[in-house]
Amino acid sequence: MKKNYLLAPGPTPVPERVAAILGQPIPHHRTPGFEKTFAEVREGLKWVFQTKSEVIMLTATGTGAMDAAVSNLFSRGEKVITVNGGKFGERWTKIAKVYGLNAIEAKIPAGSAIDPADLAKLVDANPDAKAILFQASETSTGARMPVKEIVDLAKKKNLLSVCDAITALGVMDLPMDAWGIDVLITGSQKAMMIPPGLAFIALSDKAWEKSKTADLPRFYFDLAKEKKAHETNQTAWTPAISLVLGLAESLRMMKEEGLAEVFKRHETLARATRAAVEALGLELLAKKSPSPAVSAVVVPPTVKEGKKIPKLMRDKHGVTIAGGQDELEGKIFRLSHFGYCSPFDVTTGISCLELVLKELGHPVEFGKGVGAALKVFAEAGA
Ligand SMILES: Cc1ncc(COP(=O)(O)O)c(C=O)c1O
Known part of the structure; x- marks a missing residue:
């Protein structure tokens, strides 16, 4: 007999309380019962993101929310700065390039955190850049990035701060509204303690404003469409219903703690x-x-x-x-x-x-x- 233990940085173990809910018969999502649960989830997500903004739930893994951030915020040819401290920082560069953006990469050695002073120099050398895309925790190297300093720099230079917090949200303090983070992202199979399949992304008012003029193509990951649906406790498409029920429970556990x-x-x-x-x-x-x-x-x-x-x-x-x-x-x-x-x-x-x-x-x-x-x-x- 071999007992298994999951100590990988995603998927992470699912609590027994959550697993029991995941196994329940599936309800329909266009029903008052599901809408009630989704209303609770919306409120819980705002709590864990520490924001008043709507947290958009996508049926995707974390990369889906990274993709959505790029396609909803920018227009073809715009310049962005990406912090590449490893595999996931590199992913920002790849996504930006696929969408025809001019990605200026701040590549740093594996295991290091970006020096805000170096980043400031790169920002000064690229005054036409629109955003800084970075990780809070670069999972491939185990490095923690100086989120507050990056966000402060972005604010000072009038850039959007786009933070992949896929292994950071619900792990370390990232007060979205208090710090003024413009875009904050996570995925379900990390600190949210449910299986893979949901991604979450919240936008500041400034980011929503920018998204109005973004001309990159998007259909499934149309955040404005999702926001409108969420406001009536609906989702634009069929959500991963069982995961949403599990999420309501895992958020309850986080609140209890x-x-x-x-x-x-x-x-x-x-x-x-x-x-x-x-x-x-x-x-x-x-x-x-x-x-x-x-x-x-x-x-x-x-x-x-x-x-x-x-x-x-x-x-x-x-x-x-x-x-x-x-x-x-x-x-x-x-x-x-x-x-x-x-x-x-x-x-x-x-x-x-x-x-x-x-x-x-x-x-x-x-x-x-x-x-x-x-x-x-x-x-x-x-
Ligand atoms: C920091 C970071 N960004 C992005 C991703 C990609 O997320 P997913 O595999 O859910 O698409 C991961 C996954 O481990 C991650 O740790």
């Missing part, structure tokens, strides 16, 4: 993971500015085939983490610590890592990583 507690829990889980990694003599890829959602760990030189770490953890022990992507394949592995995650998910992941490192010839004193994590939890009263 409280937003501040949600952020605090994630910060503690991240600190414990980092302490464990360090205690095992391993290094983080994003040392200076690590994400509270995911820790990317550099494969030690003692392990010749880095890809074997996540493979053995999954295939032999049932613990699914993530490896590195593209040029980071075999060079890093990524431990997730967000969503439906508690201290014992972290200690499970770390204990399995200790076992596998030993199996692969890395010197390990069993319990050293787990002990370091437990110390953080005890001190935090977690």
Whole structure:
């Protein structure tokens, strides 16, 4: 018998309360009952996005909301600045280019966070740019970007700030209205604790205004059409009904915990993971500015085939983490610590890592990583 544990940065585990709802018979969506649930979800989404704006729900994965952000905001040939700190930053550039935008890329080394001063220089060199597109948490490298500083810069230079918070929203504090973030995006299979299939995007008044003159083609992802439908507790197209019911429950769970507690829990889980990694003599890829959602760990030189770490953890022990992507394949592995995650998910992941490192010839004193994590939890009263 092998018991499975999901410790990957998406999809993340689905709470039992939510899973029970997902298995219920499907209701029809054009009914008073579903509209009532959707009204609750709309209110809950505004709460978690910390905004008064409508949060548009799309039936898509997170990339669908990134695509929608570009196609609804811009016109062909417009210039945008993209922050490329890894695979997902690169995705902004790719989407912008597909739509015929002039994407000026701020490419930074894997694991680093953009320096706001460098970004300011690029903005000054491109006074005709319309927006900065960036990640709050670059999942491929485990780096946390300086969101507030980027948003402040965008405001100062009259650019739109477009933030992919797919592994950040509901993990760290991103008060959309208080900070003046123009576009904020997330996906369902991350901190929202439901399966993949829904994407969420909120626009500030300034972003809605800009979208009125955007001439890029769009049909399914027409945000103005969705907004109009949402305002009467409807969706433009058939929504992923079961996921919406599950989302109502996961939002209730978040409300029961409280937003501040949600952020605090994630910060503690991240600190414990980092302490464990360090205690095992391993290094983080994003040392200076690590994400509270995911820790990317550099494969030690003692392990010749880095890809074997996540493979053995999954295939032999049932613990699914993530490896590195593209040029980071075999060079890093990524431990997730967000969503439906508690201290014992972290200690499970770390204990399995200790076992596998030993199996692969890395010197390990069993319990050293787990002990370091437990110390953080005890001190935090977690
Ligand atoms: C930061 C970030 N952006 C975008 C995406 C893409 O989301 P999806 O795979 O849901 O389309 C992911 C997925 O992991 C992500 O972590």
